[in-house]
Amino acid sequence: MSATEDKKNFESIWDDLTEGNPAEDQTPRPQMSIGGGDKITMELPIMAIKDMVIYPSTFFPLVISHAQTIHLIDDVVSGSRTFAFVAIKPSVGPVSRPDGHLDEIDDTSNGVSESPDVISGIVSIEPEIKPTDLYEYGCRVEIVKMIKFLEDNVRLLLQGMERVKIEGIVERTPYLKAKISVAKETMEQTPELEALMHTASNLFMNIISQLPHLPIEELRLSMMNINSPLTMCYFIASNMNFPIEEKQKILEIDSIKDKLERMIRLLNREVEVLQISGRIQSEVKEEVTKVQREHILREQMRIIQRELGEDDPMKSEVNKLRSQLAEAKLSAEAKKAAEDELNRLSRIHPSSAEYSVSRTYLDWLINLPWNISTEDNLDIDRAAKILDEDHYGLEKVKERILEYLAVRKLKQDMKGPILCFVGPPGVGKTSLGKSIARALGRKFVRFSLGGIRDEAEIRGHRRTYVGALPGRIIQWLRKGGSKNPVFMLDEIDKIGVDFRGDPSSALLEVLDPEQNNSFSDHYLEVSFDLSAVMFITTANIIDTILPALRDRMEVLELPGYIAEEKLKIAQDHLILKQLKEHGLEANELKFEPELIHKIIKDYTREAGVRNLEREIATVCRKVAKHKASQGLYVAFNPPSADNIEDFLGPVKYFSEIAARVPEQGVATGMVWTPIGGDIVFVESTKMKGNNNLILTGHLGDVMKESARAALTFIRSKSKKFKIPEISFKDYDIHIHVPAGAIPKDGPSAGITIAISLISLFINKRVKNNIAMTGEITLSGKILPVGGIKEKVIAARRAGLDTIILPKHNQKDLKEIPEHIRQGLRFELIDTIEDAVKIAIL
Secondary structure, three states, X not given: OOHHHXXXXXXXXXXXXXXXXXXOOOOOOOOOOOOOOOOOEEEEEEEEEEOOOOOOOOEEEEEEOOHHHHHHHHHHHOOOOEEEEEEEOOOOOOOEOOOOOEOOOOOOOOOEOOOOOOOOOOOOOOXXXXXXXXXXXXXXXEEEEEEEEEOOXXXXXXXXXXXXXXXXXXXXXXXXXXXXXXXXXXXXXXXXXXXHHXXXXXXXHHHHHOOOOOOHHHHHHHHHOOOOHHHHHHHHHHHEOOOHHHHHHHHHOOEHHHHHHHHHHHHHHHHHHHHHHHHHHHHHHHHHHHHHHHHHHHHHHHHHHHHHOOOOHHHHHHHHHHHHXXXXXXXXXXXXXXXXHHHHHHOOOOXXXXXXXXXXHXXXXXXXXXXXXXXXXXXXXXXXXXXXXXXXXXXXXXXXXXXXXXXXXXXXXXXXXXXXXXXXXXXXXXXXXXHHHHHHXXXXXXXXXXXXXXXXXXXXXXXXXXXXXXXXXXXXXXHHOOOOOEEEXXXXXXXXXXXOEOHHXXXXXXXXXXXXXXXXXXXXXXXXXXXXXXXXXXXXXXXXXOHHHHOOOEEEEOOOOOHHHHHHHHHHHHHHHHHHHOOOOOOOOOOOHHHHXXXXXXXXXXXXXXXXXXXXXXXHHHHHXXXXXXXXXXXXXXXXXXXXXXXXXXOOOOOXXXXXXXXXXXXXXXXXXXXXXXXXXXXXXXXXXXXXXXXXXXXOHHHHHHHHHHHHHHHHOOOOOOOOOHHHHOEEEEEEOOOOOOOEOOOOOHHHHHHHHHHHHHOOEEOOXXXXXXXXXXXXXXEOOOOHHHHHHHHHHHOOOEEEEEHHHHHHHHHOOHHHHOOOEEEEEOEHHHHHHHHEO
């Protein structure tokens, strides 16, 4: 587009500026004389602008009302009618405007700029603006027309002439004046340049076609009439709302080809932004249209139903909820909350997201067993029979349940007990809970706490969260359909803790009989009475349970089983269960006692009976396979103690006790583990060396300290035990505990280590039928230890008949059932000297 055509386009803007105003100034415009040479220089006033870059070959109107700037314009009009426009760098703070206010910085960085009718906020250099705040390149402009309305208001029509560069400041007052040079752009006419022009033109047309508020046809015609690549570049840049830094960069680039390449990158970015914006608007419009359509259809359906005399579905649902609420036996607090929520629901449109939230909340309130309970069967004889049918042994637990029934029979409003079954895996803790529920005639619900780390799993989420639900306690009570079930909280010792809270702390209210009559779930926000629930928790280890939580529970320990008990459990329960599950009759497969005992001894090593049941199931599967394929009476050799390896494979476990003979430096100890008791061997030997103590077998720090204490005691009493001093000075002592892959720790092996060392030094053997446990002190005292019941059971299981215990552990023997103690000899000692007399041959 030529400068003449461009000027015509701005005449309409100028007419708007001058309409109804004094006549324009017709002062003749003198032509500037610019010196010749390769570098054209001149001295011109500088007008500093903010957030705007002016390009050559463009026209723009301007309103001036600042006295200092008007003085600059008066001087320019009386002279060459030209001055330099230079942009202020964005890093400079707000500048005083002509009207005294702070200049506002436009933060819009994308899109096409709209040509304003009046451009304001343009100021001359103020004293606070330094020359270093200006860009180096600007544009020389010429005043085409000027009108003065009042002494303090001047309107101008300006034309950009050419790109200039500030060479140096020559004056600072009354306004900035600088020496400038004309900075001509460089251009090499090539096919690539024509391609860049074509690309830039298409991108610009694409952008303006997506912005209906712009004069699209006028801009399109202007673009069609532009032949100069430089003019096109400046035209597009002046009509795009690029960031000020990008506009200035386009002005500063010397090569027209580089200008167009940078312009195309900016235009591509604008096209991408417009596409994303269009997609977002389309999605929003579709969603709005969908909601409007649903609303219209619902209103039409409501009108049709009204004309047909049918009930409004929304009203029908609210009325149905009201009738359910009237029938439900809610507490007074819950009923008030439900009525308030129902009234709120009746005012919410079904299409609203709040409707489903409110509806779900009412469902939970109405369907909870607020006053629904089962009647306890208080027949003590019947309960005892059921407990005996389901479980062998466990007399202490059974006695506690029968005591509860007896008290309930005498006092109807008794609160439910909080029991904690502690014992190794496979001893029947979970199944015992089911038997208790059957004996009482109550519903049974079970919730595993293993791995729970979020407090909301117990107390629920507040309804402000999306997808909120009550906690597991309330959920399982609803599934159980009763307010007084037997509620088993399994694996309470395996609760975790993280940033979402501590579930153990949340259970404090649940498992406290003094508080759980008003349990508050975050979702319900009303109290629920848990006092009638019989809570039973299970754990393998009690030490990991929160002390405050442990204090709220009555702990009942379930010890492991000995071989005789496992035999009885297999005969009475496990075999019958597996025969039924595998489709076999009792006369088709018989397990003789010798066979069961061999499976227990050679194929299992556990405190419970879980692995024993698996091995029995394996035998049943193989028999079932033979029956299904060939029939039981065709070349079938039933399982027995002699051929059990044909069914279960090679023997898995060997008895070290059976293979052991009395040896020098080898003693048998008893240990406690989370899965029950076990036995270990402590082996000692000596070799030529420098009085070093070597400890192996994956020992913990406490066990290592016990070994050092035992050795120190023996050295201090060497004369008493008739041990030569040379045995310590010229030898290294090596203590090893076999099964080196298994970590071992604790003080209870102190007596075993001491007996092993004494046997080594005095060259006498330790009896192989004796097991021992106890902590040793430097004075030779034997201190009491824990886990006596589990340790004694392990010794009995291993076939040992004599057990050495600290004297202060005598009280723990009362906790061991009589049938386990039968055949065992207990030696209670105070000092290591007593143990030496009993254990060493």
